[in-house]
Amino acid sequence: MRHKIVVVFSVVALLCSGALILNQNVSAAGEGKISGTVKLDGAAPHMRGIDMSKDPYCVKANSATPAKMETYVVGSGGGLANVVISIQGWSGSADVVTSVPVFNQKNCMYTPHVLALDTTQSFKVTTSDQTAHNIHPLPNPMVNVGWNQSQPPGAPPVEKSWKNAEVIPVQCNIHPWMHGFFVVVKGPYATSDDSGNYTIENVPPGSYTVQAWHEPDETQTQKVTVAGGAAASANFTFKAK
Amino acid sequence: MRTHLRKWSLPNLALWLIAAVAVALPLTSWAQLTKADIAVRDNMEAHIGNLTGHINADSKYAYRRYCVSCHGDLGDGNGEVAQWLDPPMWPKPRNFQLGVFKCRSTPTGTLPTDQDLFDTIARGLDRSAMPQWSTFTKQERADLVAYVKHYSPRFATEKPGTPITIPPEPEVTPDRIKAGRDVFARVQCWKCHGVQGNADGPSAPTLQDDLGRPIAPYNFTEGSRPKCGDTDADIYRIFMTGLDGTPMPSFADNIKPDEAWDLVFYLRTFMAQSSKAKQLAKGLQLKPVDPNAPAGQ
Secondary structure, eight states: HHHHHHHHHHHHHHHHHHHOOOOOOOOOOOOOEEEEEEEESSOOOOOOOEEETTOOOHHTTTTTSBOOOOOOOOOOTSOSOOOOOTTTTOOOEEEEEOOEEEEETTTTTTEEEEEEEETTOOEEEEOSSSSSEEEEEOOOOSSSSSHHHHHHTTTTOEEOOOOEEEEEEEESSTTTTTTEEEEEEEEEEEEEEEESSSEEEEEEEEEEEEEEEEETTTTEEEEEETTTTTTEEEEEEEEEE | HHHHHHHHHHHHHHHHHHHHHHHHHHHHSSSSOHHHHHHHHTOOEEEEEEEEOOSSSHHHHHHHIIIIHHHHHHHHSSOTTTGOOOOSSOOOOGGGGGTTSSOSSSOOOOOOOHHHHHHHHOOOOTTTOOOTTTSSOOHHHHHHHHHHTOOOOOHHHOBBBOOOOOOOOOOOHHHHHHHHHHHHHTHHHHHHTTTSSSSOOTTTOBBOOOOOOOOOOOOOGOOOOTOOOHHHHHHHHHHHHHTTTTOOOOOOTTSHHHHHHHHHHHHHHHHHSSEEEEEEHHHOOOOOOTTSSSOOO
């Protein structure tokens, strides 16, 4: 067992380090897009329910539809949600992304469960809940700088950004079942919707390695060539575990 | 004995080596320290008032003599004693490489000032294995601050945060204590610290630090000193900066300076140590906050 873990860990880490080092150059001109569908192969794993009895507010907020884990969110056609698709080793223009996505705390869960971001982009953390949360991202301190802020009921939004590309888990210490991810990437990206569909807009023509990430730490890549004004296709399939 | 041998068999060791290399590879590209950064790191200085701390033979000697057994030769908190420290009773030694510190005068997510580290060395950390190193001269402590800083690349590339401003402490009054109780209820300190400040809130048993190790909220009633100093201003500072690396968040956006003093006075009423707030509270007959009251009272 220990062998297996170490082998898998080594391979994944070697692949990742290789990917980090071998950056590729892409020339920028015109605009195309990359779109596709992410599917889950096999039956959707059972997502266990969450015991929120620690906080009566949370229990009440979820009384209509009991809350469950969100590790795999699978649509009717086997489409897998919350997969972040981005371009590996992006070296195109560093356009500042001006949209400010919102990461909300609602019914003692994170909405969305996975928030993708560009390194130039800021985001807002808000709360809709009448119970206190603390918003506590846990980056690798060598890569990004973490922080920990309280958000009691009616708290103003917290606006932040991340300097470097990284998958950053985020948690609430008061409600330990609350966990989500900030997936910070460089360059254009998209997140798969509830049917598993995604579209990355504004991709200059060129050859790319497209990367799909699913929690907790599963990535797949695919080579794609984008022509000016056209949509290239890249579909991904993750195996159910 | 058998399992012990198996654990260190050759193929296993080789695998661990590959794993170590694989982890180290990206680290070399992450820690993008320029030559200038490395020069700053290797000649790290600490400035405390008129004192300047340096990395020199003395500070190296002092670190190896007094700090290395817990904090380790690499400053990673893995000294040989570390394995015997079991959280939450005995927190693990700080990993200086990460550049994340509890006791700061600076906002959450920023580096502490040299003065903050200097004060921590002198004060020690109550309820941990870190003693008060107040027997050191100020120069020795300043040198050690420089030495501690050189372990983290953050100190070579980032500036410390701007210390928060603490307004002058107002006179404690019964009204302020009552107002502090309202703040305690509104921002829900009791979720961890308990309605009577004795660390038995509903979220207390599941708390973990940033490295996934169990950690206990501060128990106000047991008579121990708060970790980052025991003056009113020290307590004020904790909830406005947070204790980075722990579940304790910053409340800077949600507690106004005046309210923060009220909260300090209310917390004083829980504490075993005598204080004017505790005296005044005797006449107030305050009930603990109601955890089932709707939010915002």
